[in-house]
Structures are given as structure tokens and as C-alpha cells.
């Protein structure tokens with residue numbers, strides 16, 4: 001594929017800085033998200049042809065293991081992402097299996113098309129498949145500003161949930177309200193569960209999405225209503241939080257881990273972009289030559305939405 005735009009993800013920082021125990025051969029090309037024009041296809045390809053405008057589902061699965069045969073592609077025993085151990089989309093050209101190429105929604109710019117696959121697929125699987133989120137339920141998103149957090153906010157509002165968000169930044173809380181968040185909680189002074197309890201008359205929320213991990217996990221557990229679901233797809237502050245197991249069984253909570261999504265989920269999510277019901281938030285666009293500056297913006301958490309690389 002001739003890449004027209006690629007997008008940054010926090011994964012890129014982990015890969016660049018080195019994931020313990022997972023060697024990456026150098027030189028390596030970062031980048032999981034990309035959109036562009038099919039340049040050429042291998043023998044036997046039938047889904048796409050040169051000239052097609054496509055977006056990539058970044059998750060690569062084997063198609064043969066027990067999980068793939070059940071349609072659970074992101075549980076594949078060899079599941080990996082474009083740009084993780086193989087060359088990614090911070091490039092003029094990238095090679096991917098044809099099953100990973102989907103038609104680009106026509107109304108999206110190249111930058112927007114590159115901006116949604118990884119984060120929206122991750123958020124879609126968590127909210128729709130794992131949590132079975134229903135209209136009228138309450139969702140609390142910890143640390144709005146991240147790509148997954150904003151994607152979850154947009155999907156949840158589309159589904160008719162009441163969505164609260166937390167952030168240490170008043171500006172990010174204001175931006176989230178512009179996107180439909182029903183309330184924002186400033187967590188810079190410390191815990192947020194007390195405020196959640198106060199706002200819900202001690203009940204708590206139905207669903208919490210916490211990809212922050214160690215720093216917020218216990219507060220997230222305490223923020224849940226009885227029978228609530230805690231969703232996690234990452235742990236940016238560390239994977240080993242203080243745990244309160246008694247609260248988990250006594251309140252009959254469900255902890256749902258999730259990674260990426262299936263091809264079926266990607267298709268369902270893509271349809272919402274094609275129908276104009278979802279549109280990604282692009283924070284900023286950098287030329288490929290300034291990938292380093294783009295990564296720095298991500299590392300300093302200055303973004304609200306996706307940081308995109310334009311490839312001329």
C-alpha cells in the first residue's frame with residue numbers, strides 16, 4: 001500500500017523504548033495505523049486491487065488456530081500488530097495481508113481515515129462486545145484525551161449512554177464536553193471515586209474504562225455500581241495495582257480485559273464511519289519527516305485526539 005497518512009499510538013512509544021522480552025529487529029519502522037492506495041497485490045489476492053483506497057485493520061492473525069476458526073481474531077495465538085515486530089506505517093509503503101485492507105470511508109480525509117482503526121476497534125470491542133453497553137447506562141472514562149478514551153466517548157454517546165470523564169486538565173474536560181460528555185471530573189486533586197459516589201447518590205456507575213492502570217485502578221473499582229463492569233485495554237502507569245478482591249466478589253463486579261478486535265467487529269465499526277455516525281478527532285498533523293516531534297507530543301500527553309503523520 002502506498003501510505004497517504006499514518007497515525008501514532010502509545011504502542012509506538014513502547015516499541016521505540018523497548019518492550020522487555022520482546023526483541024525488535026533494527027532498523028524498525030513504527031506505526032500501526034495507516035490509510036492509502038493499494039499499489040500492488042500478491043498472487044491470489046481477490047479482495048483488493050491496485051488503485052483501491054483503503055484503511056488497514058492493524059491486527060494480524062493466522063486464520064488457522066482454534067481462536068481464528070471461532071472468529072476471535074485478536075485471541076489468535078500469533079496475534080500481532082502492524083508496526084510492532086514488522087514494518088509499520090511511518091513510511092511511504094507498507095505491506096499487509098489483503099484481509100487487513102478495508103475500503104476507506106469516502107467522506108473521511110486521509111488523515112481522518114488513518115486516525116481511527118486501532119483506537120476505535122479497541123473501544124468498540126470493549127463497549128459493544130465485552131460490556132454489552134446499553135442505552136441509559138453510565139460509563140466513566142478515566143483520563144480523557146487518549147485515543148481510546150475519545151473513541152469510547154464517541155461510541156458510547158452514539159449508543160445512548162451517559163458518559164462521564166476524568167482528566168487532570170480543565171481544557172481536556174472542556175473538549176470532552178464539546179464531544180458530548182455529560183460531566184467531567186477533575187482528578188488532579190487525587191481520587192475521583194468520592195465525586196462519582198456523590199454524583200450518583202452513592203450508587204456508582206455501570207461501566208468504567210480504565211487504561212491507566214496502577215495509578216487509578218482501585219479508584220475505578222470503588223466507582224462501580226453493584227454488578228458493574230471494569231474494562232481494561234492497557235496500563236500506562238503500570239500493571240500491578242493495589243487490588244480489593246472482596247469488593248470484586250461482594251459487589252459481583254466483572255473485570256474485562258480486551259485487546260484490539262475481530263474482523264467482524266472492524267466491519268461493524270467501519271460501517272458507522274461510512275454512515276457518518278462516527279468521525280475521529282484529529283489533534284494535529286505532522287509531515288513524516290517530523291515523526292520525532294510528533295512522538296514527543298504524544299509522550300508529553302499534550303494531545304487531544306489522534307496525532308497523524310501526513311506522507312506526501
Ligand code: ZN
Pocket residue numbers: 061062063064065066067068075076077078
Ligand atoms: Zn490464529
